[in-house]
Amino acid sequence: MGAPRGIRSPCSRGEPMVAFIVRRLLQSVLVMLTVALVGFALFTYVGDPVNNMVGQDTSLADRERLREELGLNDPFPVQFARFVVNAAQADFGISYRHGRPVEDLLIERAPATLELSFAAGLFALVVGVPMGIYTALNRHGWLSKAFLTVSLIGISLPTFLIGILLILVFSVWLGWLPSFGRGETVQIGWWSTGLLTRDGLVALILPAITLGLFQMTLIMRLVRAEMLEVLRTDYIKFARARGLSARAINFGHALKNTLVPVITITGLQLGSVIAFAIITETVFQWPGMGLLFIQAIEFVDIPVMAAYLVLVAFLFVLINLIVDILYFVVDPRLRVQGGGAGL
Amino acid sequence: MAEPLLSVRDLRVTFPTRRGVLTAVDGVSFDIMPGEILGVVGESGAGKSQTGAAIIGLLEPPGRIASGTIHLEGERIDRLSPDKLRRIRGRRIGAVFQDPLTSLNPLYTIGRQLTETMRTHLDLSEAQARDRAVALLGEVGIPAPADRLDAYPHQFSGGMRQRVVIALALCANPRLIIADEPTTALDVSIQAQITALLKRLCREHDTAVLLITHDMGVIAETADRVAVLYGGRLAEVGPVDAVVNRPLHPYTEGLMACIPTTHDRPPRLAQIEGSMPSLRAMPAGCAFHPRCPHAFNRCVAERPPLFDHPPSAAACWLWAPEGARAAPRERTAS
Ligand SMILES: Nc1ncnc2c1ncn2[C@@H]1O[C@H](COP(=O)(O)OP(=O)(O)O)[C@@H](O)[C@H]1O
Ligand code: SF4
Numbered sequence: 001m002g003a004p005r006g007i008r009s010p011c012s013r014g015e016p017m018v019a020f021i022v023r024r025l026l027q028s029v030l031v032m033l034t035v036a037l038v039g040f041a042l043f044t045y046v047g048d049p050v051n052n053m054v055g056q057d058t059s060l061a062d063r064e065r066l067r068e069e070l071g072l073n074d075p076f077p078v079q080f081a082r083f084v085v086n087a088a089q090a091d092f093g094i095s096y097r098h099g100r101p102v103e104d105l106l107i108e109r110a111p112a113t114l115e116l117s118f119a120a121g122l123f124a125l126v127v128g129v130p131m132g133i134y135t136a137l138n139r140h141g142w143l144s145k146a147f148l149t150v151s152l153i154g155i156s157l158p159t160f161l162i163g164i165l166l167i168l169v170f171s172v173w174l175g176w177l178p179s180f181g182r183g184e185t186v187q188i189g190w191w192s193t194g195l196l197t198r199d200g201l202v203a204l205i206l207p208a209i210t211l212g213l214f215q216m217t218l219i220m221r222l223v224r225a226e227m228l229e230v231l232r233t234d235y236i237k238f239a240r241a242r243g244l245s246a247r248a249i250n251f252g253h254a255l256k257n258t259l260v261p262v263i264t265i266t267g268l269q270l271g272s273v274i275a276f277a278i279i280t281e282t283v284f285q286w287p288g289m290g291l292l293f294i295q296a297i298e299f300v301d302i303p304v305m306a307a308y309l310v311l312v313a314f315l316f317v318l319i320n321l322i323v324d325i326l327y328f329v330v331d332p333r334l335r336v337q338g339g340g341a342g343l
Numbered sequence: 344m345a346e347p348l349l350s351v352r353d354l355r356v357t358f359p360t361r362r363g364v365l366t367a368v369d370g371v372s373f374d375i376m377p378g379e380i381l382g383v384v385g386e387s388g389a390g391k392s393q394t395g396a397a398i399i400g401l402l403e404p405p406g407r408i409a410s411g412t413i414h415l416e417g418e419r420i421d422r423l424s425p426d427k428l429r430r431i432r433g434r435r436i437g438a439v440f441q442d443p444l445t446s447l448n449p450l451y452t453i454g455r456q457l458t459e460t461m462r463t464h465l466d467l468s469e470a471q472a473r474d475r476a477v478a479l480l481g482e483v484g485i486p487a488p489a490d491r492l493d494a495y496p497h498q499f500s501g502g503m504r505q506r507v508v509i510a511l512a513l514c515a516n517p518r519l520i521i522a523d524e525p526t527t528a529l530d531v532s533i534q535a536q537i538t539a540l541l542k543r544l545c546r547e548h549d550t551a552v553l554l555i556t557h558d559m560g561v562i563a564e565t566a567d568r569v570a571v572l573y574g575g576r577l578a579e580v581g582p583v584d585a586v587v588n589r590p591l592h593p594y595t596e597g598l599m600a601c602i603p604t605t606h607d608r609p610p611r612l613a614q615i616e617g618s619m620p621s622l623r624a625m626p627a628g629c630a631f632h633p634r635c636p637h638a639f640n641r642c643v644a645e646r647p648p649l650f651d652h653p654p655s656a657a658a659c660w661l662w663a664p665e666g667a668r669a670a671p672r673e674r675t676a677s
């Protein structure tokens with residue numbers, strides 16, 4: 001029928017928005033609890049937290065006292081509940097390596113990762129959507145074929161390789177762009193931004209392209225496939241029969257219908273962009289949460305690792321929720337109706 | 344006689360495929376007078392939709408008009424540039440498709456779809472277009488049209504949506520509407536309403552209709568004249584009364600025998616022995632000869648041209664002048 005094909009809408013037709021959001025919130029909480037359990041298991045089963053905190057010369061009695069203080073002798077459910085309550089208040093304990101509260105470390109690093117992810121997502125959208133539209137409308141053009149071929153490369157090359165290739169070409173050979181770091185940043189409250197200086201923006205280019213390239217090719221192919229399918233629908237044929245201009249049909253009618261599934265995928269991809277940032281941050285020595293996480297693994301800095309897992313999961317869930325709500329904005333069929341149906 | 348509004352001559356629509364060229368419409372000719380309703384009947388695959396699509400320039404590639412001419416109000420329209428054709432669609436020739444559930448863009452209000460169409464073709468402000476849209480929705484029988492303008496397609500039932508589609512087809516006042524099975528997808532109980540609405544509106548607006556259907560009952564009630572297609576070819580064309588009551592072509596005769604006299608069941612075609620041949624296996628000579636009770640030698644060897652037998656014309660050797668029958672037989676009431 002008239003429903004968008006491909007990716008299904010997340011909610012059943014006519015379900016009130018509030019009920020839908022409440023249902024999704026409950027699901028989100030469940031997901032977060034599961035992730036928290038994994039994070040907590042890290043604490044309990046990977047290494048000994050006390051060993052990680054104290055020096056070689058600490059006596060056994062001291063260790064036992066610390067253990068008691070930290071609540072490590074409490075039963076499992078109590079410990080887990082404490083972990084969840086603390087995590088909900090963004091309290092993940094003290095980093096073994098840095099000796100500072102984990103949340104402070106994360107807050108310090110978050111702007112770098114978020115700005116990088118946002119720039120990568122923006123790049124993927126701004127380049128991927130027009131390329132998808134172009135390749136759908138000019139299916140047999142040589143440029144379309146070139147785009148598709150190049151996108152195959154984008155999909156099949158691993159991120160770190162793309163990053164290294166870009167560094168090789170633009171930093172080493174051409175010397176145009178920096179190969180590591182964030183450049184000059186400006187502090188606005190607790191947020192350090194690289195978006196306000198030329199240096200910071202230039203430093204953002206290569207990492208953002210590296211991180212966004214995969215999503216860009218994905219979005220391009222998705223837009224192309226969806227657009228081709230929409231162009232075959234009856235309402236597009238009928239729009240042609242009404243004599244609408246090609247422009248109105250392609251960009252007014254077809255594109256809007258194409259965007260419904262594109263919004264979902266792109267939104268969900270933004271979550272994975274944040275997660276995938278680990279690799280890009282490592283390649284470019286980008287001082288974000290991903291780099292923090294990689295370094296934490298080297299030092300078995302469990303609190304940082306657990307916090308990172310929980311945080312990334314949280315961002316995933318949050319983005320999912322926002323995407324679902326966006327459906328209501330875009331697709332009128334999902335909005336609550338003030339009667340009138342079934343006339 | 345007045346000049347025809349639409350004149351189709353020897354129209355051939357072909358689909359070049361890997362396994363040879365398929366001829367979906369093969370030498371079809373007919374005229375539509377201003378304000379006239381021409382019914383086009385035939386079994387599924389007879390070439391009805393392709394004929395309509397060829398007229399409005401919406402054949403799906405690789406389908407193309409291989410030969411023949413189409414004139415609209417004296418102007419040849421089968422070789423126009425895509426942009427000139429586009430300006431004819433909606434403005435001078437409107438269209439109603441089969442499935443109202445899928446004909447409307449789900450993401451736009453019906454008001455927007457109406458005003459957009461009007462403003463594409465007519466020089467109207469948004470406010471004028473909205474006023475006109477309200478009036479038109481009222482005309483097609485949407486209750487409280489001013490309130491419904493901002494409703495989305497899914498908020499209407501199938502029958503109501505087909506009314507909206509008809510309003511869309513009429514909104515720039517075209518001279519001709521091509522209605523391709525406008526009631527087939529609808530609930531039986533509302534089919535008659537929609538047919539009656541289409542007929543009434545076209546009378547009021549003096550709009551001619553090419554009414555494609557495989558429902559002989561609809562034709563008998565609605566059309567002024569009928570063209571019968573078989574295997575992409577015109578079998579018979581003539582005034583509805585003559586074609587229904589004094590059919591010339593044996594195929595038409597078979598069709599008419601299928602019209603029930605009561606209305607408790609929608610009349611459908613094809614109670615004739617056998618089935619229409621596929622385009623890939625079109626018989627030589629008369630396409631109907633394998634099923635024809637009157638077939639003789641010539642039918643197998645030679646394709647019959649259209650023989651005039653006023654008020655109708657039929658492509659059947661029985662009506663060749665040299666071997667003409669005395670007169671068309673009266674159809675016996677069944
Ligand atoms: N894209 C296509 N490729 C090949 N043949 C086609 C295509 N579209 C339609 N046809 C053929 O054209 C013939 C006429 O179709 P159509 O006009 O849709 O019949 P109907 O009378 O049922 O509306 C059919 O036999 C069909 O096989
Ligand atoms: S031409 Fe021959 S086969 Fe064809 S309809 Fe007439 S009698 Fe039958």
Ligand SMILES: [Mg+2]
Nearest residue numbers: 391392393523
């Ligand atoms: Mg058809």
